[in-house]
Amino acid sequence: xxxxxxxxxxxxxxxxxxxxxxxxxxxxxxxxxxxxxxxxxxxxxxxxxxxxxxxxxxxxxxxxxxxxxxxxxxxxxxxxxxxxxxxxxxxxxxxxxxxxxxxxxxxxxxxxxx
Amino acid sequence: xxxxxxxxxxxxxxxxxxxxxxxxxxxxxxxxxxxxxxxxxxxxxxxxxxxxxxxxxxxxxxxxxxxxxxxxxxxxxxxxxxxxxxxxxxxxxxxxxxxxxxxxxxxxxxxxxx
Numbered sequence: 001x002x003x004x005x006x007x008x009x010x011x012x013x014x015x016x017x018x019x020x021x022x023x024x025x026x027x028x029x030x031x032x033x034x035x036x037x038x039x040x041x042x043x044x045x046x047x048x049x050x051x052x053x054x055x056x057x058x059x060x061x062x063x064x065x066x067x068x069x070x071x072x073x074x075x076x077x078x079x080x081x082x083x084x085x086x087x088x089x090x091x092x093x094x095x096x097x098x099x100x101x102x103x104x105x106x107x108x109x110x111x112x113x114x
Numbered sequence: 115x116x117x118x119x120x121x122x123x124x125x126x127x128x129x130x131x132x133x134x135x136x137x138x139x140x141x142x143x144x145x146x147x148x149x150x151x152x153x154x155x156x157x158x159x160x161x162x163x164x165x166x167x168x169x170x171x172x173x174x175x176x177x178x179x180x181x182x183x184x185x186x187x188x189x190x191x192x193x194x195x196x197x198x199x200x201x202x203x204x205x206x207x208x209x210x211x212x213x214x215x216x217x218x219x220x221x222x223x224x225x226x227x228x
Contacts, residue, residue, distance in 0.1 A: 033216070035216075035218075040220075040221075041221070042118075042206075042218030042219050042221050043158070043216075043218045048214055048215075055214065056214055056215055058215060098214060100146065100165055102160055102163070105150075105157030105158040105159070107155070107156050107157045108157055
């Protein structure tokens with residue numbers, strides 16, 4: 001059983017560009033959540049996808065969007081990058097959307113916006 | 115709305131000493147509470163969770179936490195610190211059954227001195 005994987009591990013972009021981050025869920029998991037972790041802070045919830053539909057969203061603007069595919073892998077897309085988007089982006093998969101389902105986190109993608 | 119406050123951004127203990135990491139929460143409904151650990155350049159790993167069963171919760175690596183409703187606290191303890199416990203620790207809350215948005219605290223960095 002493979003764990004949650006994310007790609008790429010590191011990424012450098014310039015302000016105004018667009019970026020796509022990828023997440024492969026743990027086998028058997030149909031739910032993925034994305035988090036932004038700025039330096040020195042705790043993760044902040046961006047959104048959750050359950051069976052290919054957005055199931056809930058945190059306080060992030062629409063330029064943060066996502067997709068979940070039939071195999072339950074997922075993408076996070078960020079348009080019009082800003083300097084403050086520099087952070088570690090974490091995805092977490094679980095066997096269902098409810099709170100009692102344990103989330104398994106990937107190692108993250110470190111995004112730097114210059 | 116839920117929130118989490120972790121008291122102390124840094125805690126330093128000697129090897130073999132008691133570890134105490136403090137967490138207070140705010141939730142309008144019975145919460146689910148979690149402690150996660152994050153090692154450098156890695157994702158988050160679940161240490162333990164409270165889901166309204168026993169108030170004293172035992173987790174991995176010898177950690178435990180006690181849910182105290184009257185104090186709205188969920189402090190993490192370990193009787194004897196090990197050098198390998200040095201990491202960042204995050205307390206998190208989800209609003210009860212049906213909730214899915216995890217709210218994390220800002221984290222506490224634990225240092226263990228030999």
